Amino acid sequence: METGLTVALGAGLGAVARYLVLVWVSPASPEALVLAVTFAVNLLACFAMGLFRPGAFWGVGFLGGFSTLSAVALAATSNSPLWAVFIIVLSLSTATLAWLGGDAARERHHV
Secondary structure, rough: OOHHHHHHHHHHHHHHHHHHHHHHHHHOOOOOHHHHHHHHHHHHHHHHHHHHHHOOOHHHHHHHHHHHOHHHHHHHHHHHHHHHHHHHHHHHHHHHHHHHHHHHHHHHHHO
């Protein structure tokens, strides 16, 4: 129960942080810019996960709430099927590469 509450608190704070980044960019921005910022936030969160290997609060909680697959999925469903596949594949592949990059940076720093 305690771990669940810790993760929930972190996720809530991470989601608020993501919202503040999007507001800072400007909610009146074109949809493409909002999608680009969402991609950037997701890549930053994945890189941080690989770099720091944080615990429940910062990792699963905060970084999990900070990143978002649902916004990417919404953008994908709002476009043609071919564009949707491109968005999903790009998101998943770049997120994986960002995590691997963070992990490699951590390993290089510790060696």
